[in-house]
Amino acid sequence: MKKLPVQCPSCSGTLDVSELTCGQCETRITGSYTLPILLQLNPEELTFVTEFILNSGSLKKMAVKMEKSYPTVRNKLDDIIDKLNQLQND
Amino acid sequence: MFKILINPFEKLQENQLLSIGVFAMLLGSFIGSALNARFDGFLDLHFTHHTGFSTVLLDNLINTTSSILLLFGLGRYINSKTRLIDIINTILVSRIPFYLLPLFNLSGIISRASDLLIALSQNQISVQDIPQFTFVFFMVFAFFTLIAIVWVITLLFNGFKTACNSKTTLHHIIFAIGILLSEVISKTLIILFNVAI
Numbered sequence: 561m562k563k564l565p566v567q568c569p570s571c572s573g574t575l576d577v578s579e580l581t582c583g584q585c586e587t588r589i590t591g592s593y594t595l596p597i598l599l600q601l602n603p604e605e606l607t608f609v610t611e612f613i614l615n616s617g618s619l620k621k622m623a624v625k626m627e628k629s630y631p632t633v634r635n636k637l638d639d640i641i642d643k644l645n646q647l648q649n650d
Numbered sequence: 651m652f653k654i655l656i657n658p659f660e661k662l663q664e665n666q667l668l669s670i671g672v673f674a675m676l677l678g679s680f681i682g683s684a685l686n687a688r689f690d691g692f693l694d695l696h697f698t699h700h701t702g703f704s705t706v707l708l709d710n711l712i713n714t715t716s717s718i719l720l721l722f723g724l725g726r727y728i729n730s731k732t733r734l735i736d737i738i739n740t741i742l743v744s745r746i747p748f749y750l751l752p753l754f755n756l757s758g759i760i761s762r763a764s765d766l767l768i769a770l771s772q773n774q775i776s777v778q779d780i781p782q783f784t785f786v787f788f789m790v791f792a793f794f795t796l797i798a799i800v801w802v803i804t805l806l807f808n809g810f811k812t813a814c815n816s817k818t819t820l821h822h823i824i825f826a827i828g829i830l831l832s833e834v835i836s837k838t839l840i841i842l843f844n845v846a847i
Binding site for chain 1: 662812
């Protein structure tokens with residue numbers, strides 16, 4: 561699966577969406593759209609958020625599933641929350 | 651395997667860590683009493699000529715309880731989400747390397763070597779009176795003691811970091827102060843409440 565680039569490879573700035581294409585009829589929409597903050601997370605963080613939702617927000621279940629301790633998983637979530645707050649304030 | 655030895659807090663669940671920590675403390679107290687070792691301070695180990703299980707266990711209870719309370723307070727200051735169980739596990743598990751050190755005193759050699767070195771420092775005997783083997787054994791013991799101290803501090807650091815998600819230099823300084831204070835407080839409490847040998 562292709563990774564969605566969220567950072568500019570040249571200046572590390574946040575990328576905007578400038579073109580959307582319909583997979584069926586190939587209609588193209590161009591413009592400048594900001595990526596939703598969840599999509600600005602890196603793939604690993606996005607996978608974590610997805611797993612968090614799929615496990616009904618239970619960090620204990622996630623810890624067992626990921627074979628990590630509870631505080632390790634909670635720290636990861638706290639780091640993502642910090643990053644989301646930062647992205648929201650930017 | 652190496653990662654588990656220096657940072658079991660990342661993967662092992664809290665019940666596993668608690669079981670290992672409690673078992674290690676009981677076993678360590680038994681080894682200490684059988685081989686005449688006292689854990690008379692959070693980062694202390696001394697050999698005597700006679701001690702009992704209850705004395706060594708009380709040493710360990712004072713060491714762990716005082717450091718748990720202190721590091722839990724500091725952990726809460728760093729991160730309000732810090733849980734008591736994670737600090738308890740950090741303290742209990744991090745002491746495991748210390749519990750292995752009394753094994754060097756299997757035939758009482760460290761106790762005797764300590765007596766000789768004290769006598770030497772007080773000019774009661776000369777260097778020639780100390781057998782060469784005793785010197786070599788003491789050096790080997792000192793080397794493994796250093797490894798154990800580094801291992802203990804590494805476990806403490808990793809456990810505390812995991813428990814309260816500490817990251818910044820200030821957090822690391824708070825941790826270092828906590829360890830030093832733990833030693834001072836536990837040593838004082840043991841002198842006050844557990845002088846029996």
